[in-house]
Amino acid sequence: MSIRTLLPAAVLLSLAVPALATPKPEDAIKYRQGVYEAIKWNFGTLAAMTKGEVPYNKEEAVHRAELLTVLAKMPLEGFAPGTDKGAKTAAKAKIWQDRAKFENGFKQLQAETAKLADAAKSGDAAALKAQVGATGKTCKACHDAFREE
Amino acid sequence: MSIRTLLPAAVLLSLAVPALATPKPEDAIKYRQGVYEAIKWNFGTLAAMTKGEVPYNKEEAVHRAELLTVLAKMPLEGFAPGTDKGAKTAAKAKIWQDRAKFENGFKQLQAETAKLADAAKSGDAAALKAQVGATGKTCKACHDAFREE
Numbered sequence: 001m002s003i004r005t006l007l008p009a010a011v012l013l014s015l016a017v018p019a020l021a022t023p024k025p026e027d028a029i030k031y032r033q034g035v036y037e038a039i040k041w042n043f044g045t046l047a048a049m050t051k052g053e054v055p056y057n058k059e060e061a062v063h064r065a066e067l068l069t070v071l072a073k074m075p076l077e078g079f080a081p082g083t084d085k086g087a088k089t090a091a092k093a094k095i096w097q098d099r100a101k102f103e104n105g106f107k108q109l110q111a112e113t114a115k116l117a118d119a120a121k122s123g124d125a126a127a128l129k130a131q132v133g134a135t136g137k138t139c140k141a142c143h144d145a146f147r148e149e
Numbered sequence: 150m151s152i153r154t155l156l157p158a159a160v161l162l163s164l165a166v167p168a169l170a171t172p173k174p175e176d177a178i179k180y181r182q183g184v185y186e187a188i189k190w191n192f193g194t195l196a197a198m199t200k201g202e203v204p205y206n207k208e209e210a211v212h213r214a215e216l217l218t219v220l221a222k223m224p225l226e227g228f229a230p231g232t233d234k235g236a237k238t239a240a241k242a243k244i245w246q247d248r249a250k251f252e253n254g255f256k257q258l259q260a261e262t263a264k265l266a267d268a269a270k271s272g273d274a275a276a277l278k279a280q281v282g283a284t285g286k287t288c289k290a291c292h293d294a295f296r297e298e
Contacts, residue, residue, distance in 0.1 A: 023190075031190040037183025038223065041176065070219055074187065 025086025032078025033089070039071045046116075047136070050129035058123050065113065065120035068135075072113040076106050090148040105142040112138045174235025181227025182238070188220045195265075196285070199278035207272045214262065214269035217284075221262040225255050239297040254291040261287045 023031075046064045048054045079095055079102070095102045112135040119131040172180075195213045197203045228244055228251070244251050261284040268280040 027190065027193075030186045034183035034186025034190075037179045038187060041172075041180040041183075041227075044176075067219070067223070070216070074216070078190075 023080065025083045028078045028080055028083040029087040029089050032075045035071060035074045035078065039068065042067050042071065043135070043139070047132050050125070050132045056125045058120070061120040061128055062117070065117040068113045069110070069117050072106070072109045076103065092146050092148055095146050102146055105138075105146070108138050109142070172229065174232040177227045177229055177232040178236040178238050181224045184220060184223045184227065188217065191216050191220065192284070192288070196281050199274070199281045205274045207269070210269040210277055211266070214266040217262045218259070218266050221255070221258045225252065241295050241297055244295050251295055254295070257287050258291070
């Protein structure tokens with residue numbers, strides 16, 4: 001039994017700090033850029049399917065969309081304060097200045113990718129295509145606001 | 150109802166080709182490198198916890214380990230034939246020459262990350278530490294064999 005199991009809940013809560021040590025800005029920048037590459041790859045595969053560049057395949061669509069729901073939750077922690085520089089980055093200063101809007105962008109992305117998974121599971125290729133479009137618009141809105149050209 | 154739902158299973162199986170259009174080597178290289186950044190970030194966070202650099206936190210450990218089980222399944226598709234060049238890469242030619250061994254490395258990584266999630270869920274910090282070590286060895290074995298210094 002660890003010492004933690006002996007502590008009352010209120011104390012445990014106060015100990016439940018984020019476990020991240022302060023990361024080096026360079027590492028955080030590479031991390032978030034890496035996640036975006038993985039998002040791009042999976043979203044691109046799904047978009048290729050809805051554009052008819054590759055055959056529609058429900059199982060594959062569900063796989064891609066479910067990965068995207070996981071990946072959509074990942075970049076935000078890579079934008080901690082102080083990670084505006086330290087490696088080559090297209091992140092605008094506005095990310096840290098208009099934080100509520102930036103974080104809301106991720107909430108929207110998470111909502112859209114959840115809908116994407118639903119559309120993929122429905123087996124309705126037209127619904128999937130529509131939701132790929134809606135998700136892409138959410139990506140673009142955030143890029144337009146917070147990413148340098 | 151799509152045409153696909155009208156087809157018998159045997160025909161569907163033959164249609165169940167991978168939905169990936171042939172990716173540009175550059176995109177595949179960036180994809181797999183991106184996934185490795187995400188693996189490094191999450192594994193590093195978990196390792197920092199088992200080294201005592203950040204407080205042990207079961208919920209956080211489970212979150213990281215579960216992400217790693219998903220991420221461990223992702224890089225392989227980025228090593229398609231023809232992606233040995235096209236962007237800066239540390240991938241050795243051996244990846245495509247000794248494919249069975251390379252793919253077996255991913256099977257091992259997936260097995261180790263599954264054990265990592267189990268260890269995290271157990272709430273046993275010592276078990277987690279041991280399994281972080283075992284997982285790290287699996288990473289290193291593959292890097293030693295297939296990644297340029």
